[in-house]
Amino acid sequence: MKQPIEDYSPVAACKPLVSLRARKPIFIWLLTLAGMLLGMISLGGATRLTGSGLSIMEWNPIQGIIPPLSHAEWERLFALYKTIPQYKILHNGFSLHDFQTIFWLEWIHRFWGRLMGFALVLPLIYFIYKKMVTVRLALILGGLFVLGGLQGLIGWFMVASGFNPNSTAVAPVRLVLHLLFALLLYAALLWTAFSTYWPKQPLQQSYKTRSSLLLAGAWFCLLLLTLTIIAGGLTAGTHAGFIFNEFPLMGGSLIPADYAHLHPFWRNGLENTAAVQFNHRLLATFCSLAILTLIFCGLKKRLERHTQISFILLGWAIILQYSLGITTLLLVVPVWAGTLHQTWAAIVLGLLLFVIYQLHLKPLQISTLAEQKSE
Numbered sequence: 136m137k138q139p140i141e142d143y144s145p146v147a148a149c150k151p152l153v154s155l156r157a158r159k160p161i162f163i164w165l166l167t168l169a170g171m172l173l174g175m176i177s178l179g180g181a182t183r184l185t186g187s188g189l190s191i192m193e194w195n196p197i198q199g200i201i202p203p204l205s206h207a208e209w210e211r212l213f214a215l216y217k218t219i220p221q222y223k224i225l226h227n228g229f230s231l232h233d234f235q236t237i238f239w240l241e242w243i244h245r246f247w248g249r250l251m252g253f254a255l256v257l258p259l260i261y262f263i264y265k266k267m268v269t270v271r272l273a274l275i276l277g278g279l280f281v282l283g284g285l286q287g288l289i290g291w292f293m294v295a296s297g298f299n300p301n302s303t304a305v306a307p308v309r310l311v312l313h314l315l316f317a318l319l320l321y322a323a324l325l326w327t328a329f330s331t332y333w334p335k336q337p338l339q340q341s342y343k344t345r346s347s348l349l350l351a352g353a354w355f356c357l358l359l360l361t362l363t364i365i366a367g368g369l370t371a372g373t374h375a376g377f378i379f380n381e382f383p384l385m386g387g388s389l390i391p392a393d394y395a396h397l398h399p400f401w402r403n404g405l406e407n408t409a410a411v412q413f414n415h416r417l418l419a420t421f422c423s424l425a426i427l428t429l430i431f432c433g434l435k436k437r438l439e440r441h442t443q444i445s446f447i448l449l450g451w452a453i454i455l456q457y458s459l460g461i462t463t464l465l466l467v468v469p470v471w472a473g474t475l476h477q478t479w480a481a482i483v484l485g486l487l488l489f490v491i492y493q494l495h496l497k498p499l500q501i502s503t504l505a506e507q508k509s510e
């Protein structure tokens with residue numbers, strides 16, 4: 136039976152986050168910040184994969200903005216680097232020039248973080264001065280600025296773990312924490328951007344019921360994606376991508392023979408590289424299948440055009456991500472593939488968030504509604 140047309144219509148809209156005239160510039164600014172964060176995630180991947188992350192051994196949030204300017208300063212920093220296990224075990228024999236190469240990548244990574252702080256605060260002050268943002272939005276963005284600072288601290292917490300005796304890389308769990316926090320910030324920026332451009336319109340009960348299954352499915356996909364990303368972080372952190380460079384088998388069988396050789400069992404999920412890689416593959420497969428099923432179900436309904444487009448883009452993005460994962464593995468983790476695979480995970484996350492946001496707000500069957508009106 137067809138529902139009465141009124142059932143589809145939104146009830147009174149929530150108070151918007153910005154005024155109508157400020158909507159576009161603030162949306163573009165927030166998207167630019169999210170884009171910068173994506174660049175930061177990419178730089179982070181390249182820094183890790185080139186072994187550059189431990190080259191700056193000092194934590195100077197303010198003075199660190201100035202790179203070494205004299206030969207003596209370079210020599211001092213290089214001498215400091217020579218004291219850590221990574222130099223002794225992996226980079227023994229490095230020249231000053233080699234050191235400078237890895238130093239610059241880490242320096243740019245940190246510099247980009249500071250730049251993002253300015254790109255958030257300076258326009259925010261301007262928008263507040265011009266009364267273009269509500270107090271609520273100013274508070275949200277102020278909160279994100281503080282979280283950004285906290286991310287810098289987590290970054291240092293991660294780097295510090297690489298200076299432990301006999302350690303040549305950072306602790307995998309801290310790497311995952313740093314990656315997750317970056318993605319949390321990125322998701323919060325995107326969600327805020329969506330909320331400024333498409334203010335929330337709570338919908339009537341009958342619409343909610345009709346879209347709720349799809350929405351629940353989308354949230355479930357987000358959960359699976361998050362778990363896959365955590366498993367990906369552990370794969371990267373434990374260097375599990377450098378073994379079993381074959382697909383779909385691992386050492387001739389679907390489940391690697393020594394999947395559970397550590398005791399107690401839970402340690403395998405964190406330390407046993409065979410199990411870590413297998414978990415990432417398995418979760419990635421479930422996650423990709425769940426997202427493709429969601430898209431199949433979503434496209435069967437008559438969605439608004441840009442919701443439909445975001446579903447299709449998400450479909451292609453997840454297929455590409457899965458293929459990039461396999462490519463990274465088969466090629467034994469070259470820097471370009473590992474960086475792209477890490478960055479693309481954030482793009483998939485952004486698209487899934489966009490789909491979820493759309494499903495929260497938009498009537499599913501606008502075209503049906505139009506048809507009913509004309510009947």
Ligand code: HEM
Pocket residue numbers: 180184310311314360363364366367368369370371372374375376377382415416418419420422423453456457458459460461463464468473474476477480483
């Ligand atoms: C839904 C699909 C997938 C997602 C969202 C995903 C996500 C990720 C993420 C975020 C990382 C990097 C984490 C970090 O650098 O801290 C990662 C690493 C990795 N992934 Fe995936 N992945 C997916 C599918 C796959 C597949 C199918 C494979 C191979 C069978 C794979 C193999 C790898 C490998 C080898 C690494 C480690 C690379 C390195 O050391 O930099 N991934 N994955």
